[in-house]
Amino acid sequence: KGTLFLVATPIGNLEDMTYRGIRVLNEVDIIAAEDTRHAMKLLNHFEIKKPLVSYYEHNKRTRGDFLINKLLEGKNIALISDAGTPGISDPGEDIVKLCIENEIKVTMVPGAVAAIVGLVLSGISSKSFVYEGFLSMNKKERREKISSLKEEVRTIVLYEAPHKLLKTLNDLYEALGNRKIALARELTKKYEEVLRLNLKDAILKYENEAPKGEFVIVIEGADRDEILKEKINKWQELSLEEHYQ
Numbered sequence: 001k002g003t004l005f006l007v008a009t010p011i012g013n014l015e016d017m018t019y020r021g022i023r024v025l026n027e028v029d030i031i032a033a034e035d036t037r038h039a040m041k042l043l044n045h046f047e048i049k050k051p052l053v054s055y056y057e058h059n060k061r062t063r064g065d066f067l068i069n070k071l072l073e074g075k076n077i078a079l080i081s082d083a084g085t086p087g088i089s090d091p092g093e094d095i096v097k098l099c100i101e102n103e104i105k106v107t108m109v110p111g112a113v114a115a116i117v118g119l120v121l122s123g124i125s126s127k128s129f130v131y132e133g134f135l136s137m138n139k140k141e142r143r144e145k146i147s148s149l150k151e152e153v154r155t156i157v158l159y160e161a162p163h164k165l166l167k168t169l170n171d172l173y174e175a176l177g178n179r180k181i182a183l184a185r186e187l188t189k190k191y192e193e194v195l196r197l198n199l200k201d202a203i204l205k206y207e208n209e210a211p212k213g214e215f216v217i218v219i220e221g222a223d224r225d226e227i228l229k230e231k232i233n234k235w236q237e238l239s240l241e242e243h244y245q
Protein backbone atom coordinates (compact mmCIF):
# COMPACT_ATOMS: atom_id res chain seq x y z
CA LYS A 1 0.00 0.00 0.00
CA GLY A 2 1.07 3.57 -0.61
CA THR A 3 1.08 6.50 1.78
CA LEU A 4 -1.04 9.65 1.79
CA PHE A 5 0.95 12.78 2.60
CA LEU A 6 -1.02 15.87 3.63
CA VAL A 7 1.32 18.65 2.61
CA ALA A 8 0.85 22.16 4.01
CA THR A 9 1.51 24.98 1.55
CA PRO A 10 2.12 28.71 2.20
CA ILE A 11 -0.76 31.01 3.17
CA GLY A 12 0.63 33.89 1.13
CA ASN A 13 4.39 33.81 1.15
CA LEU A 14 6.07 31.22 -1.05
CA GLU A 15 9.14 31.25 1.18
CA ASP A 16 7.07 29.45 3.79
CA MET A 17 7.03 26.25 1.73
CA THR A 18 9.04 23.68 3.64
CA TYR A 19 12.02 21.74 2.27
CA ARG A 20 10.29 18.52 3.21
CA GLY A 21 7.10 19.63 1.46
CA ILE A 22 9.01 20.19 -1.78
CA ARG A 23 10.82 16.86 -1.47
CA VAL A 24 7.60 14.95 -0.81
CA LEU A 25 5.80 16.64 -3.73
CA ASN A 26 8.74 15.65 -5.95
CA GLU A 27 8.70 12.05 -4.75
CA VAL A 28 5.01 11.08 -4.78
CA ASP A 29 3.28 9.47 -7.78
CA ILE A 30 0.22 11.75 -7.78
CA ILE A 31 -0.60 15.17 -6.36
CA ALA A 32 -4.24 15.80 -5.44
CA ALA A 33 -5.08 19.49 -5.18
CA GLU A 34 -8.12 21.51 -4.19
CA ASP A 35 -7.80 23.64 -7.33
CA THR A 36 -5.44 22.33 -9.98
CA ARG A 37 -4.92 25.72 -11.66
CA HIS A 38 -4.04 27.28 -8.33
CA ALA A 39 -1.76 24.35 -7.51
CA MET A 40 0.06 24.74 -10.84
CA LYS A 41 1.32 28.15 -9.75
CA LEU A 42 2.97 26.65 -6.69
CA LEU A 43 4.25 23.60 -8.52
CA ASN A 44 5.64 25.69 -11.39
CA HIS A 45 7.38 27.98 -8.93
CA PHE A 46 9.18 25.02 -7.37
CA GLU A 47 9.59 23.25 -10.74
CA ILE A 48 7.64 20.21 -9.62
CA LYS A 49 6.16 18.13 -12.44
CA LYS A 50 3.72 15.45 -11.36
CA PRO A 51 0.36 14.05 -12.44
CA LEU A 52 -2.19 16.36 -10.87
CA VAL A 53 -5.80 15.52 -9.99
CA SER A 54 -8.43 17.69 -8.38
CA TYR A 55 -9.89 16.91 -4.97
CA TYR A 56 -12.43 19.41 -3.73
CA GLU A 57 -15.67 19.67 -1.80
CA HIS A 58 -17.94 18.59 -4.65
CA ASN A 59 -15.97 15.68 -6.08
CA LYS A 60 -14.46 14.42 -2.84
CA ARG A 61 -16.65 11.26 -2.76
CA THR A 62 -15.83 9.86 -6.19
CA ARG A 63 -12.33 11.27 -6.25
CA GLY A 64 -11.76 9.97 -2.71
CA ASP A 65 -12.54 6.42 -3.90
CA PHE A 66 -10.22 6.89 -6.88
CA LEU A 67 -7.40 8.07 -4.63
CA ILE A 68 -7.95 5.22 -2.15
CA ASN A 69 -7.74 2.69 -4.99
CA LYS A 70 -4.49 4.22 -6.17
CA LEU A 71 -3.13 4.09 -2.61
CA LEU A 72 -4.20 0.43 -2.31
CA GLU A 73 -2.34 -0.24 -5.59
CA GLY A 74 0.78 1.06 -3.90
CA LYS A 75 0.92 4.63 -5.25
CA ASN A 76 2.05 7.44 -2.95
CA ILE A 77 -0.16 10.51 -3.02
CA ALA A 78 0.23 14.07 -1.72
CA LEU A 79 -2.79 16.22 -0.96
CA ILE A 80 -2.47 19.99 -1.00
CA SER A 81 -5.10 22.69 -0.56
CA ASP A 82 -5.17 26.22 -1.96
CA ALA A 83 -3.41 27.58 1.11
CA GLY A 84 -2.16 26.35 4.45
CA THR A 85 -3.01 23.04 6.00
CA PRO A 86 -5.29 20.53 4.25
CA GLY A 87 -8.11 19.45 6.55
CA ILE A 88 -8.43 22.84 8.25
CA SER A 89 -11.48 24.50 6.63
CA ASP A 90 -10.25 22.76 3.49
CA PRO A 91 -10.77 19.30 2.00
CA GLY A 92 -8.73 16.65 3.79
CA GLU A 93 -10.77 15.33 6.69
CA ASP A 94 -12.71 12.77 4.62
CA ILE A 95 -9.71 11.27 2.85
CA VAL A 96 -7.93 10.88 6.19
CA LYS A 97 -10.94 8.91 7.50
CA LEU A 98 -10.99 6.76 4.34
CA CYS A 99 -7.28 6.01 4.72
CA ILE A 100 -7.78 4.98 8.34
CA GLU A 101 -10.71 2.72 7.35
CA ASN A 102 -8.59 1.12 4.64
CA GLU A 103 -5.52 0.81 6.90
CA ILE A 104 -3.52 3.07 4.60
CA LYS A 105 -0.69 5.04 6.17
CA VAL A 106 -1.45 8.75 6.34
CA THR A 107 1.07 11.32 7.44
CA MET A 108 1.57 15.05 7.34
CA VAL A 109 4.13 17.58 6.23
CA PRO A 110 3.12 20.39 8.59
CA GLY A 111 3.25 24.09 7.88
CA ALA A 112 1.21 27.27 8.11
CA VAL A 113 -2.32 27.49 9.52
CA ALA A 114 -3.77 31.00 9.20
CA ALA A 115 -5.78 30.54 12.42
CA ILE A 116 -2.65 29.88 14.48
CA VAL A 117 -0.71 32.78 12.94
CA GLY A 118 -3.67 35.12 13.60
CA LEU A 119 -4.19 33.83 17.13
CA VAL A 120 -0.58 34.23 18.18
CA LEU A 121 -0.27 37.71 16.63
CA SER A 122 -3.61 38.85 18.15
CA GLY A 123 -2.18 39.36 21.63
CA ILE A 124 -5.35 37.74 22.99
CA SER A 125 -4.83 34.72 25.25
CA SER A 126 -3.65 31.65 23.34
CA LYS A 127 -3.60 29.46 26.46
CA SER A 128 -6.91 27.92 25.53
CA PHE A 129 -8.80 28.57 22.32
CA VAL A 130 -11.57 27.23 20.13
CA TYR A 131 -11.37 27.16 16.34
CA GLU A 132 -14.71 27.56 14.59
CA GLY A 133 -13.60 28.15 10.99
CA PHE A 134 -16.23 29.90 8.84
CA LEU A 135 -19.62 30.64 10.40
CA SER A 136 -22.45 29.00 8.49
CA MET A 137 -24.51 31.22 6.18
CA ASN A 138 -27.58 29.18 7.04
CA LYS A 139 -29.55 31.55 9.28
CA LYS A 140 -30.56 29.07 11.98
CA GLU A 141 -27.17 27.34 12.22
CA ARG A 142 -25.46 30.70 12.30
CA ARG A 143 -27.69 32.10 15.04
CA GLU A 144 -27.29 28.96 17.16
CA LYS A 145 -23.53 28.92 16.77
CA ILE A 146 -23.09 32.59 17.63
CA SER A 147 -25.37 32.30 20.61
CA SER A 148 -23.43 29.24 21.83
CA LEU A 149 -20.29 31.38 21.71
CA LYS A 150 -21.74 33.83 24.25
CA GLU A 151 -20.61 31.72 27.19
CA GLU A 152 -17.40 30.49 25.59
CA VAL A 153 -14.57 31.43 27.94
CA ARG A 154 -11.81 30.29 25.59
CA THR A 155 -10.45 32.58 22.89
CA ILE A 156 -12.49 32.12 19.69
CA VAL A 157 -10.87 31.95 16.26
CA LEU A 158 -12.89 32.39 13.06
CA TYR A 159 -12.21 32.72 9.35
CA GLU A 160 -14.02 35.24 7.17
CA ALA A 161 -14.06 36.42 3.58
CA PRO A 162 -13.91 40.20 2.97
CA HIS A 163 -17.45 40.57 1.55
CA LYS A 164 -19.02 38.91 4.61
CA LEU A 165 -16.83 40.53 7.24
CA LEU A 166 -19.13 43.43 8.17
CA LYS A 167 -22.18 41.21 8.54
CA THR A 168 -20.23 38.81 10.75
CA LEU A 169 -18.88 41.64 12.91
CA ASN A 170 -22.44 42.98 13.34
CA ASP A 171 -23.85 39.57 14.24
CA LEU A 172 -21.05 39.01 16.74
CA TYR A 173 -21.55 42.44 18.30
CA GLU A 174 -25.25 41.85 18.69
CA ALA A 175 -24.72 38.55 20.50
CA LEU A 176 -21.47 39.06 22.38
CA GLY A 177 -21.44 42.80 23.07
CA ASN A 178 -18.41 44.98 22.62
CA ARG A 179 -15.76 42.28 22.93
CA LYS A 180 -12.08 42.80 22.39
CA ILE A 181 -11.04 41.31 19.04
CA ALA A 182 -8.19 41.16 16.56
CA LEU A 183 -8.58 41.20 12.79
CA ALA A 184 -5.62 39.67 10.99
CA ARG A 185 -5.32 39.96 7.22
CA GLU A 186 -2.75 39.38 4.49
CA LEU A 187 -0.81 37.25 6.96
CA THR A 188 2.77 36.45 5.87
CA LYS A 189 2.34 38.83 2.92
CA LYS A 190 3.85 42.24 2.26
CA TYR A 191 0.86 44.16 3.62
CA GLU A 192 0.23 41.95 6.64
CA GLU A 193 -1.98 43.76 9.14
CA VAL A 194 -3.28 42.89 12.59
CA LEU A 195 -5.84 45.31 14.01
CA ARG A 196 -6.38 44.99 17.75
CA LEU A 197 -9.62 46.73 18.68
CA ASN A 198 -13.17 46.01 19.84
CA LEU A 199 -16.19 44.91 17.84
CA LYS A 200 -17.81 48.34 17.77
CA ASP A 201 -14.71 50.09 16.43
CA ALA A 202 -14.19 47.34 13.88
CA ILE A 203 -17.76 47.84 12.63
CA LEU A 204 -17.28 51.61 12.43
CA LYS A 205 -14.07 51.13 10.48
CA TYR A 206 -15.52 48.75 7.91
CA GLU A 207 -18.71 50.73 7.48
CA ASN A 208 -16.45 53.37 6.01
CA GLU A 209 -14.06 51.28 3.98
CA ALA A 210 -14.32 48.02 2.07
CA PRO A 211 -12.44 45.18 3.79
CA LYS A 212 -9.62 43.81 1.66
CA GLY A 213 -8.13 40.32 1.84
CA GLU A 214 -9.10 37.23 3.79
CA PHE A 215 -9.45 37.58 7.54
CA VAL A 216 -8.76 35.69 10.71
CA ILE A 217 -11.02 37.01 13.48
CA VAL A 218 -9.82 36.41 17.03
CA ILE A 219 -12.29 37.14 19.83
CA GLU A 220 -11.56 37.35 23.52
CA GLY A 221 -13.43 34.67 25.47
CA ALA A 222 -16.29 35.50 27.85
CA ASP A 223 -15.47 36.63 31.38
CA ARG A 224 -16.22 33.72 33.76
CA ASP A 225 -17.25 36.08 36.60
CA GLU A 226 -19.62 38.01 34.32
CA ILE A 227 -21.31 34.79 33.22
CA LEU A 228 -21.70 33.73 36.84
CA LYS A 229 -23.14 37.13 37.83
CA GLU A 230 -25.64 37.00 34.95
CA LYS A 231 -26.68 33.47 35.93
CA ILE A 232 -27.22 34.53 39.57
CA ASN A 233 -29.27 37.56 38.44
CA LYS A 234 -31.44 35.43 36.15
CA TRP A 235 -31.92 32.85 38.88
CA GLN A 236 -32.90 35.58 41.36
CA GLU A 237 -35.38 37.10 38.88
CA LEU A 238 -36.89 33.68 38.26
CA SER A 239 -37.26 32.84 41.95
CA LEU A 240 -38.82 36.28 42.59
CA GLU A 241 -41.34 35.67 39.79
CA GLU A 242 -42.14 32.26 41.21
CA HIS A 243 -42.52 33.76 44.68
CA TYR A 244 -45.12 36.27 43.53
CA GLN A 245 -47.08 33.93 41.32
Ligand code: SAM
Pocket residue numbers: 011012081083084085086087088089090112113114115158159160161184185186187188189214215216
Ligand atom coordinates in the same frame (compact mmCIF):
# COMPACT_ATOMS: atom_id res chain seq x y z
N1 SAM B 1 -6.37 25.52 5.25
C1 SAM B 1 -6.18 26.93 5.49
C2 SAM B 1 -5.31 27.13 6.74
O1 SAM B 1 -4.62 26.17 7.12
O2 SAM B 1 -5.29 28.20 7.30
C3 SAM B 1 -7.50 27.68 5.57
C4 SAM B 1 -8.30 27.63 4.31
S1 SAM B 1 -9.77 28.53 4.33
C5 SAM B 1 -10.57 27.96 2.88
C6 SAM B 1 -9.31 30.14 3.86
C7 SAM B 1 -9.41 31.14 4.98
O3 SAM B 1 -8.23 31.14 5.77
C8 SAM B 1 -9.54 32.57 4.52
O4 SAM B 1 -10.87 32.93 4.22
C9 SAM B 1 -9.02 33.35 5.71
O5 SAM B 1 -10.02 33.46 6.69
C10 SAM B 1 -7.91 32.44 6.20
N2 SAM B 1 -6.62 32.81 5.59
C11 SAM B 1 -5.92 32.11 4.69
N3 SAM B 1 -4.79 32.78 4.38
C12 SAM B 1 -4.79 33.93 5.09
C13 SAM B 1 -3.90 35.03 5.20
N4 SAM B 1 -2.77 35.09 4.50
N5 SAM B 1 -4.24 36.04 6.05
C14 SAM B 1 -5.37 36.00 6.76
N6 SAM B 1 -6.24 34.97 6.70
C15 SAM B 1 -5.97 33.96 5.88
